[in-house]
Amino acid sequence: MPDTAITPDPRAPYDHIGVEERLGAHNYRPLDVVLARGQGVWVWDVEGNRYLDCLAGYSAVNQGHCHPRIRAALIEQSGRLTLTSRAFRNDQLAPYFEELCALTRSHKVLPMNTGAEAVETAIKAVRKWGYEVRGVPEGEAEIIVCAGNFHGRTITVIGFSSDPETRGGFGPFTPGFVTVPFGDAAALAAAITPRTVGVLLEPIQGEAGVIIPPPGYLRAARELCTRHGITLILDEIQTGLGRTGKLLAEEHEGIEADVTLVGKALSGGFYPVSAVLSNTEVLGVLRPGQHGSTFGGNPLACAVARAALRVLVEEGMIGNAARIGARMLAALRGLGAPRVREVRGRGLMLAVELHPDAGGARRFCEALRREGLLCKDTHGHTIRLSPPLVITEAEADWALERLARVLAGPTPEAPPPGR
Incomplete structure (x- = not known):
């Protein structure tokens, strides 16, 4: 018999992030959220916290999670x-x-x-x-x-x-x-x-x-x-x-x-x-x-x-992308947040570019995660927003409220190095 078990001890809390960092190649820099379940635009982590997914697997999940x-x-x-x-x-x-x-x-x-x-x-x-x-x-x-x-x-x-x-x-x-x-x-x-x-x-x-x-x-x-x-x-x-x-x-x-x-x-x-x-x-x-x-x-x-x-x-997802995308684009452009340099988008392919002195988009994505919204930073200063095409007006407005709060609020702390 081997000295160690193949499966972890179910009685002990499992360190998903620690094991991934120790055994996996570091070719990604994910946000520190461990997702376990998804339905539509929503995903839940291993602790049961709910998030609105505003990345949709880089558009692979256009139809929503687990359709x-x-x-x-x-x-x-x-x-x-x-x-x-x-x-x-x-x-x-x-x-x-x-x-x-x-x-x-x-x-x-x-x-x-x-x-x-x-x-x-x-x-x-x-x-x-x-x-x-x-x-x-x-x-x-x-x-x-x-x-x-x-x-x-x-x-x-x-x-x-x-x-x-x-x-x-x-x-x-x-x-x-x-x-x-x-x-x-x-x-x-x-x-x-x-x-x-x-x-x-x-x-x-x-x-x-x-x-x-x-x-x-x-x-x-x-x-x-x-x-x-x-x-x-x-x-x-x-x-x-x-x-x-x-x-x-x-x-x-x-x-x-x-x-x-x-x-x-x-x-x-x-x-x-x-x-x-x-x-x-x-x-x-x-x-x-x-x-x-x-x-x-x-x-x-x-x-x-x-x-x-x-x-x-x-199920009319293409038309929904046009309608909800226009709604979100107009709302984001109307925020008037001083740290926002430009808002771009077509349909539900959106981006919020921040001024360089805002301190980088990563810290804002971390803050949005704490608000229950999962987004992705790219090229230093840009937050990408691409929710599943099944998103409703109410869900879009829920996301926009959190985006407004984080983008107009105090500058979030920088994430730890390597995170």
Whole structure:
């Protein structure tokens, strides 16, 4: 018998934070709240304290925590068939493709698991399209990206990040990317060369602090890509599936991308699901054996995604995001708190940027946690707000009361170092 038990002593209080800090890699800096249960917009910690979740798993939980219809689909499918690999067909994949294409007006789907995998898949497909269809010499393809981007954490993706914290110590990086300022159509036009095969951008830069480009920018990018015969790739992993008050954020400017990346809310927060949406010309260059994923398109993922899409549409969550988002944006802009530099947002993708002399957004997120509101700081001075799309007017007003109290009140104490 081993000297120590595998499971902790149930009679002793369990030190979740201490054990996590001791045994886990320190690649995250979470708020010190240990969550144990969730329902709708609410979550409860291990001590029974209730919080309104204003992050929603970076938009993965758009449909609310533990949505009963998605949970039922997960449970039902998990008792029938969970994984076949793509070596065989399964009875959930074709209906998933059909429903996703009908909803998003896409012609082809390549199923993956995580957002980063979807981005990597798009890069591979568009490069291959550039060589085989557009005639770019092998090994010379370039994809234009935007400063301030966040497309994931893989080596290729961080290689074209402009955030030194993301890049530092991880090189050498994958070549073939050209960076231009976000929101600058003239800079984008000037960067296009005969080697350019695609433009990859977020309709709104979420991780950068909900940075919204000038009106007409996406339309200009679409026109440039059409004129030069290159692909427009929109990373809608956070902005898509209702977050901005439209199914896809591209709809705000009435355009359609050549390649659209979705994930996060495609799972309803239950199971990793992502997809590359495109057409036969782009995805048709991939042949058997050239790309794949053991779990991509598995029957459990497909069943979950089908349910996640149905509740998003049938329960009016997209329209609710537009209505409640406008209400929250107006209220936040009307606070008049001196330490607030700017409030930005579209739908339920909101950000409160503080003046640098406010002492950093982290301390305000800590104070909001003590008020029962869970938010996320980003880039030092910005508080991100992205509650589940099922939030009601009463719940939004509850959150706004606490935001007003903390933002207009005394400056909170700084969190301890490393916390």
